Amino acid sequence: MRSYLDFEKPVAELEAKADELRTVAEETDSPAIRDEIAKLEQRAQQVLGELYRSLTPWQKTLVARHPLRPHFKDYLDALIEEFTPLAGDRKFAEDQAVVAGFGRFRGRAVCVLGQEKGNDTDSRLRHNFGMAMPEGYRKAVRLMELADRFGLPVLSFVDTAGAYPGIGAEERGQAEAIARSTEACLALGTPNVSLVIGEGGSGGAVALASTNSVLMMEHAIYTVASPEASASILWRDSGRAQDAATNMKITAQDLLRFGIVDGIVSEPVGGAHRAPEAAIRTAGDAVADALASFEGLSAEDLRERRAAKFLAIGRKI
Amino acid sequence: MSWISNVAPKIRSFLKRDTPENLWVKCPESGQLVFHKDVEANLWVIPGSEHHLRMGAVARLKSVFDDGRYEDIAIPDVPADPLKFRDEKKYADRIRDARAKTGMPDTVKLGFGKLEGTDVTVGVQDFDFMGGSLGMAAGEAVVRGLETAVERKTPFVMFTASGGARMQEGMFSLMQMPRTTIAVRRLRAARLPYIVVLTNPTTGGVTASYAMLGDVHIAEPGALICFAGPRVIEQTIREKLPPGFQRAEYLKDHGMVDMVVHRHEMRATLGRLCRLLTNAPAKAA
Numbered sequence: 001m002r003s004y005l006d007f008e009k010p011v012a013e014l015e016a017k018a019d020e021l022r023t024v025a026e027e028t029d030s031p032a033i034r035d036e037i038a039k040l041e042q043r044a045q046q047v048l049g050e051l052y053r054s055l056t057p058w059q060k061t062l063v064a065r066h067p068l069r070p071h072f073k074d075y076l077d078a079l080i081e082e083f084t085p086l087a088g089d090r091k092f093a094e095d096q097a098v099v100a101g102f103g104r105f106r107g108r109a110v111c112v113l114g115q116e117k118g119n120d121t122d123s124r125l126r127h128n129f130g131m132a133m134p135e136g137y138r139k140a141v142r143l144m145e146l147a148d149r150f151g152l153p154v155l156s157f158v159d160t161a162g163a164y165p166g167i168g169a170e171e172r173g174q175a176e177a178i179a180r181s182t183e184a185c186l187a188l189g190t191p192n193v194s195l196v197i198g199e200g201g202s203g204g205a206v207a208l209a210s211t212n213s214v215l216m217m218e219h220a221i222y223t224v225a226s227p228e229a230s231a232s233i234l235w236r237d238s239g240r241a242q243d244a245a246t247n248m249k250i251t252a253q254d255l256l257r258f259g260i261v262d263g264i265v266s267e268p269v270g271g272a273h274r275a276p277e278a279a280i281r282t283a284g285d286a287v288a289d290a291l292a293s294f295e296g297l298s299a300e301d302l303r304e305r306r307a308a309k310f311l312a313i314g315r316k317i
Numbered sequence: 318m319s320w321i322s323n324v325a326p327k328i329r330s331f332l333k334r335d336t337p338e339n340l341w342v343k344c345p346e347s348g349q350l351v352f353h354k355d356v357e358a359n360l361w362v363i364p365g366s367e368h369h370l371r372m373g374a375v376a377r378l379k380s381v382f383d384d385g386r387y388e389d390i391a392i393p394d395v396p397a398d399p400l401k402f403r404d405e406k407k408y409a410d411r412i413r414d415a416r417a418k419t420g421m422p423d424t425v426k427l428g429f430g431k432l433e434g435t436d437v438t439v440g441v442q443d444f445d446f447m448g449g450s451l452g453m454a455a456g457e458a459v460v461r462g463l464e465t466a467v468e469r470k471t472p473f474v475m476f477t478a479s480g481g482a483r484m485q486e487g488m489f490s491l492m493q494m495p496r497t498t499i500a501v502r503r504l505r506a507a508r509l510p511y512i513v514v515l516t517n518p519t520t521g522g523v524t525a526s527y528a529m530l531g532d533v534h535i536a537e538p539g540a541l542i543c544f545a546g547p548r549v550i551e552q553t554i555r556e557k558l559p560p561g562f563q564r565a566e567y568l569k570d571h572g573m574v575d576m577v578v579h580r581h582e583m584r585a586t587l588g589r590l591c592r593l594l595t596n597a598p599a600k601a602a
Contacts, residue, residue: 169545179494179529183501314396
């Protein structure tokens with residue numbers, strides 16, 4: 001069963017027509033009908049391509065949040081072998097909003113951190129919709145410290161609306177946990193690469209994405225606050241989320257131009273959710289390239305380059 | 318146009334000039350009215366209720382340094398309005414108004430001087446400038462403050478106050494979290510103390526970066542200190558929050574700040590901490 005976003009209506013109509021003809025073709029097969037189906041399908045691909053070449057920031061927000069968009073688990077299954085998850089922050093609890101462990105990426109051992117939103121009611125609840133508690137960030141710190149000690153690179157996959165805003169999270173120091181996790185990224189003596197696969201939501205994202213290289217999927221977004229939250233702060237009206245999305249420059253293309261992210265991973269025509277395997281394969285290549293570019297650098301060089309890169313952001317626009 | 322629309326603004330401005338608002342300050346806790354001059358002389362603490370009002374950056378710097386004297390450290394210029402942002406108002410206009418209102422280029426002010434005889438570098442975030450919001454200018458100022466402390470080999474004391482990110486600068490605002498953290502790390506590498514004084518309110522990205530990375534965390538009584546604000550949490554969980562939640566005393570009980578210090582004791586506390594952490598001789602009696 002296909003699913004379409006509102007703005008994909010022209011594509012939906014074309015594909016529905018092709019489906020209709022296919023039903024007809026089952027009864028009365030004719031070269032003319034087959035020809036017509038092929039034309040419709042071609043046209044649908046063309047329209048889809050045009051739509052996705054010029055998505056508005058709000059449309060990208062919808063694509064980035066698409067329920068069928070590949071999540072961290074999909075990247076993990078396709079890119080990491082021998083994944084061995086580790087649990088707990090050794091202080092309070094295990095938080096499944098951040099999945100973390102060690103595994104093999106293209107043959108080499110790495111530390112992997114990822115925010116997982118889940119894809120059905122059970123898994124969404126288990127992963128708290130990808131919104132981490134302090135324990136999730138403290139687990140990330142714990143693993144980054146291990147990676148540092150054992151000389152392993154860190155790959156982080158970012159996909160969160162933000163850190164969880166709740167009583168328990170505040171009580172246990174959500175702000176401190178985020179600050180320490182950001183710091184752990186910056187302190188790492190091995191290369192780290194982050195990839196924003198869907199939503200990069202605020203401090204909850206930067207805590208895992210203060211890395212040597214920050215990549216974004218072509219239709220991912222990265223925000224100081226979600227469009228809805230931004231709208232309620234700026235216009236006291238969360239209904240103006242579209243305006244916030246437009247004005248706040250949250251797309252991979254804008255952020256690359258500003259020097260805030262280092263690279264963009266192209267998605268298949270129609271977005272990663274239409275061809276997850278291809279999207280993840282391309283992402284894997286981009287991550288491998290980024291890692292390779294830090295090959296042979298000393299711990300001190302890696303820290304200095306990372307620091308210099310972030311300090312340069314905004315100094316020249 | 319009726320006569321009233323002509324006269325009313327004049328009455329209003331007349332009333333405003335002589336309204337007790339300018340002469341009296343009302344305590345938000347007890348409701349008592351206190352003479353403006355008395356509150357100012359009392360470091361903006363209401364006598365009796367001991368409620369700590371917000372304090373401007375210049376008054377704060379004067380309250381910390383010996384004889385109120387310090388060297389002003391200029392904050393670096395940053396590119397203005399990177400997103401050409403407009404909400405209900407143009408961001409460029411908001412900045413202009415805030416500068417006119419406060420006389421400051423942005424929310425953070427830096428000073429260098431002696432505190433009970435010890436050289437210190439001090440940063441103050443002024444809530445009156447666009448809610449102390451963290452944008453490029455504030456981030457760059459905090460970085461400069463920390464760098465100054467490293468250059469001059471002094472402790473760094475940062476008074477925080479912030480409603481959170483400067484939304485009008487989008488992701489440039491968020492990037493101040495790693496940027497300031499890098500500067501904090503350099504101060505640490507130089508083995509110089511970093512003392513954070515959390516004042517009312519310290520929230521969002523400021524709390525989640527340089528405000529929670531101090532060697533010592535001091536909070537002013539009653540200060541709201543949080544990542545997510547109480548309103549956001551209430552909307553998420555649809556419950557009223559417990560009394561005292563996210564206040565300075567609550568954070569101390571939960572291990573996030575070292576001490577809650579009355580403003581009258583702040584200077585002495587900072588002086589003592591700086592001397593102890595740098596192994597400097599005790600203050601002469």
